[in-house]
Amino acid sequence: MSVEIDTRPIWLLIFLKAVRPLFFLLMGLAFLYAVQMPTPEGLTIGGQRAIAIFFVCLILWVTNVVPLAITSLFAIVLVPLLGVLTQKDTYSLFGNEAVFFILGAFILAGAIMHSGLSNRIALNIMDRFGGSPRKLLLSIFLLAAVLSFFMSEHAVAAMLFPIVLEISKSLGLKPGKSNYGKLMFFALAWGCVIGGVGTFLGGARVPLAIGILKETTGASIEFLDYTIAVFPLVIIMMLVGYMLLTRFFPIDITGVESARQVLAKRLKGLGKMTYSEYCVGAVLGLTILAWIFFGRRFGLATIALSSVVMLFMLRLVRWKDIEEYVNWGIILMYGGAIILGTALDKSGAASWLVNGAIGKWATSPWTVFAIFSLLSIFLTEAMSNAAVIAILLPVSIGMAENLSMDPSIVTYSIAVPAGLAFMFPMSTPANAIAVSSNYITVKDMVKGGFIMCITAWLVFNLVAAYWWPLIGMGYSK
Amino acid sequence: MKKNYLNNPGSLKIDLMLRGIRIDDPLVKAWACGTSGVDILLPQNTLVNIPCREEFTKGSPYTIKKRDGNYLITDGAEEVPVSLVPRPEFYNRKTTTGVPFTSIAVVHGSYTVITPSPRCDFFNRSIECKYCAGNFDVKGSSNVTYTVEEVIETVEAVLKEKASEIIYLSIGFSESDDGGISFLKPYLTAIKKHFNCLVAVEALPPKQNHWIDETYAIGADSVLYNLEIFDPELFEIICPGRASLIGRKRYMESLEYAAKIFPNGTVASHLIVGLEPPGSTCMGIDYLTGIGVVPILPIYRPTSSRALRIEPLNAEIILPVYKHLYHAVKKSGVNMNWVRDISMVTTPIEVKTLAGDGASKTTLVENFYKTKIGIKAAWGLSTLRRKLRVKGSKDPSDSKH
Numbered sequence: 001m002s003v004e005i006d007t008r009p010i011w012l013l014i015f016l017k018a019v020r021p022l023f024f025l026l027m028g029l030a031f032l033y034a035v036q037m038p039t040p041e042g043l044t045i046g047g048q049r050a051i052a053i054f055f056v057c058l059i060l061w062v063t064n065v066v067p068l069a070i071t072s073l074f075a076i077v078l079v080p081l082l083g084v085l086t087q088k089d090t091y092s093l094f095g096n097e098a099v100f101f102i103l104g105a106f107i108l109a110g111a112i113m114h115s116g117l118s119n120r121i122a123l124n125i126m127d128r129f130g131g132s133p134r135k136l137l138l139s140i141f142l143l144a145a146v147l148s149f150f151m152s153e154h155a156v157a158a159m160l161f162p163i164v165l166e167i168s169k170s171l172g173l174k175p176g177k178s179n180y181g182k183l184m185f186f187a188l189a190w191g192c193v194i195g196g197v198g199t200f201l202g203g204a205r206v207p208l209a210i211g212i213l214k215e216t217t218g219a220s221i222e223f224l225d226y227t228i229a230v231f232p233l234v235i236i237m238m239l240v241g242y243m244l245l246t247r248f249f250p251i252d253i254t255g256v257e258s259a260r261q262v263l264a265k266r267l268k269g270l271g272k273m274t275y276s277e278y279c280v281g282a283v284l285g286l287t288i289l290a291w292i293f294f295g296r297r298f299g300l301a302t303i304a305l306s307s308v309v310m311l312f313m314l315r316l317v318r319w320k321d322i323e324e325y326v327n328w329g330i331i332l333m334y335g336g337a338i339i340l341g342t343a344l345d346k347s348g349a350a351s352w353l354v355n356g357a358i359g360k361w362a363t364s365p366w367t368v369f370a371i372f373s374l375l376s377i378f379l380t381e382a383m384s385n386a387a388v389i390a391i392l393l394p395v396s397i398g399m400a401e402n403l404s405m406d407p408s409i410v411t412y413s414i415a416v417p418a419g420l421a422f423m424f425p426m427s428t429p430a431n432a433i434a435v436s437s438n439y440i441t442v443k444d445m446v447k448g449g450f451i452m453c454i455t456a457w458l459v460f461n462l463v464a465a466y467w468w469p470l471i472g473m474g475y476s477k
Numbered sequence: 478m479k480k481n482y483l484n485n486p487g488s489l490k491i492d493l494m495l496r497g498i499r500i501d502d503p504l505v506k507a508w509a510c511g512t513s514g515v516d517i518l519l520p521q522n523t524l525v526n527i528p529c530r531e532e533f534t535k536g537s538p539y540t541i542k543k544r545d546g547n548y549l550i551t552d553g554a555e556e557v558p559v560s561l562v563p564r565p566e567f568y569n570r571k572t573t574t575g576v577p578f579t580s581i582a583v584v585h586g587s588y589t590v591i592t593p594s595p596r597c598d599f600f601n602r603s604i605e606c607k608y609c610a611g612n613f614d615v616k617g618s619s620n621v622t623y624t625v626e627e628v629i630e631t632v633e634a635v636l637k638e639k640a641s642e643i644i645y646l647s648i649g650f651s652e653s654d655d656g657g658i659s660f661l662k663p664y665l666t667a668i669k670k671h672f673n674c675l676v677a678v679e680a681l682p683p684k685q686n687h688w689i690d691e692t693y694a695i696g697a698d699s700v701l702y703n704l705e706i707f708d709p710e711l712f713e714i715i716c717p718g719r720a721s722l723i724g725r726k727r728y729m730e731s732l733e734y735a736a737k738i739f740p741n742g743t744v745a746s747h748l749i750v751g752l753e754p755p756g757s758t759c760m761g762i763d764y765l766t767g768i769g770v771v772p773i774l775p776i777y778r779p780t781s782s783r784a785l786r787i788e789p790l791n792a793e794i795i796l797p798v799y800k801h802l803y804h805a806v807k808k809s810g811v812n813m814n815w816v817r818d819i820s821m822v823t824t825p826i827e828v829k830t831l832a833g834d835g836a837s838k839t840t841l842v843e844n845f846y847k848t849k850i851g852i853k854a855a856w857g858l859s860t861l862r863r864k865l866r867v868k869g870s871k872d873p874s875d876s877k878h
């Protein structure tokens with residue numbers, strides 16, 4: 001095992017070691033105080049305890065001192081322990097549809113990746129449409145976005161990364177210096193981020209948000225309705241992204257011949273399309289159709305899980321192949337977030353909290369929408385998008401009810417911006433993967449990402465104000 | 478005028494090591510029989526191993542006598558009370574595999590030296606150090622290597638009897654990049670796993686620094702890369718193996734790097750007094766203290782077949798070197814409390830009594846580190862420091878029994 005000796009001053013090492021226990025001690029004391037203090041006016045005892053749990057989880061989710069999933073488990077333990085919800089209610093919330101939808105989506109994405117279908121689609125598209133530097137760039141950008149409509153954006157970024165890296169190397173692009181190198185990796189990261197908000201499948205955050213919405217209000221959002229609502233945002237952001245990138249980093253190469261050779265070689269290596277690729281593709285196609293046409297009737301999770309069962313019945317995948325694609329941590333995290341959200345709502349803590357915190361400014365549905373979408377888009381730069389939803393959504397739903405707003409609109413105001421993380425590598429794995437190429441620096445990402453963030457927030461608010469009324473959606477119930 | 482060293486334990490230790498002692502008392506003779514010298518406790522708890530069998534000791538003015546049941550050392554004119562360090566009881570016993578404990582371990586005051594494989598490949602290439610006492614199975618003919626279990630049994634016997642507090646693992650040269658640390662690793666980790674004691678390692682400088690990191694990480698509390706001779710030319714002549722296969726430069730680099738990794742005062746190097754001019758030894762002292770290393774000064778014991786000693790050599794000539802040692806260590810801020818109370822060599826703290834200007838008073842800290850709690854505290858601090866500093870490796874004391 002390789003050994004590294006930390007030669008920093010010993011007092012600093014002791015201090016750093018002491019920070020963690022000290023942090024937990026202080027947090028524990030603050031938690032005890034929050035639970036024991038006299039209940040504020042307008043709040044129930046259950047609400048007071050739910051808020052205490054919420055703040056503990058908020059701190060742990062933001063600081064990431066323990067894994068996100070473990071914070072969720074902590075919430076699951078504390079909620080029944082402090083009597084906010086009964087044990088039976090708490091654990092039954094884990095059986096939420098969203099949790100099983102996410103599980104199904106993980107397995108479906110795993111099957112596509114394992115079969116090699118996603119890789120083949122990516123290579124074919126780049127090979128067919130990437131005839132010039134501009135076209136190759138566009139095909140990477142669009143491909144990342146379109147694939148992220150159907151599978152997790154993280155998985156898309158991870159899948160495309162080696163291909164894009166090989167292309168950059170074959171073109172002789174110098175890391176950190178070449179504009180075209182930067183462009184390709186930005187196209188990869190931003191394509192995934194923008195495409196990821198296009199459907200339920202780009203990330204698990206939308207299903208999580210819908211899970212919380214359903215548990216607290218009984219309302220829901222359908223697969224197709226969601227996509228129609230956000231599609232203009234996706235299109236506009238793709239255009240803005242492309243313009244911004246090519247303006248910031250003008251294309252500095254003239255030909256892509258060597259890249260085409262790489263793609264051709266990789267494609268050749270894949271051989272002809274296999275039976276399992278055809279079948280997995282067909283199952284996925286059927287699943288998407290079923291979500292669109294029968295989602296309301298049968299439920300998204302039921303459809304996803306039926307497809308999973310079909311995959312195994314047809315022997316297209318084995319459990320061993322799929323296991324590595326299923327992120328159990330995320331599933332635990334989502335279960336906990338739903339429980340916490342419900343606890344805040346059922347105890348009346350959510351509306352009490354929002355009224356106290358931003359009640360003065362949030363006087364109209366429009367300002368509520370603008371404030372929450374802004375909070376969401378900036379918080380997601382610094383923390384996990386699922387954590388943003390877990391923190392903001394329960395309180396925003398509480399506020400929506402006070403202002404007679406449609407709770408599903410508030411859900412959009414948080415779930416969509418929570419996916420639009422452009423600024424930092426730690427904001428989302430797609431950014432981290434792009435920066436790891438060394439073609440993009442963190443400074444590059446912050447500069448371009450900040451403009452994208454502001455633009456995305458403005459566009460999102462404009463889409464809500466002008467597009468949604470046209471499709472029958474409005475701020476109020 | 479004849480100098481009298483009897484009233485200062487520091488100078489007496491040096492003079493005794495230089496000139497040896499004559500033993501008439503049959504009891505003491507029996508005690509010293511078969512060992513390299515006789516371990517005596519001088520006033521102020523100054524421990525010394527005095528040569529008594531070599532030819533040169535016959536001319537020593539010092540003799541040891543017994544009067545009214547007490548021992549004293551006299552130079553014929555004056556005398557000073559001393560006590561014999563009792564022979565450890567475990568010396569009479571064997572391991573369960575039948576190896577006499579004396580073959581594995583030798584007690585030298587606060588340190589017990591354990592040599593798991595008493596061989597040095599310099600001998601096989603005829604490039605051994607010219608002064609080498611040959612305690613090593615030079616040609617490796619019998620190829621003895623004690624097992625980890627045998628070494629653990631020995632350490633247990635040492636610690637149970639409280640014969641010393643620090644285990645000193647040593648190894649001769651072998652053709653490897655690591656200076657022998659991979660060979661010592663299972664012994665070191667086993668000792669750390671079973672006992673709460675400090676362990677010093679005497680090895681050859683490894684080729685790459687990461688082995689020094691490894692030495693610290695696996696549990697060594699102190700490390701010694703013994704340069705022995707500071708003068709470059711004499712180093713090549715007297716230590717041909719070290720000079721040609723390791724190089725003086727690598728010794729210095731390793732020591733300098735180790736001083737940054739190990740706690741202050743736990744990296745040491747021997748400079749043998751009597752094999753090079755005193756001025757050269759003083760330069761060596763300055764160099765070593767300048768890089769944060771504790772110089773330890775043994776005195777060369779000539780034998781009839783290996784008369785390498787510079788002449789003339791007497792206490793008057795070498796005492797200034799020891800005074801310089803104390804002042805240089807003090808000035809450089811290197812901690813003197815770790816390396817101390819070793820009968821075979823003279824450590825900086827022991828020559829404090831020579832330094833004058835009030836330095837001879839022992840401080841509270843020095844006394845504390847000699848107490849039972851002090852030893853435990855030293856072990857605890859060393860272990861804590863390792864836990865804080867080592868990344869990517871498990872502390873050996875963590876491993877489950």
Ligand code: SF4
Nearest residue numbers: 597599605606609649
């Ligand atoms: S390194 Fe030199 S002193 Fe040590 S055992 Fe080998 S020859 Fe002897």
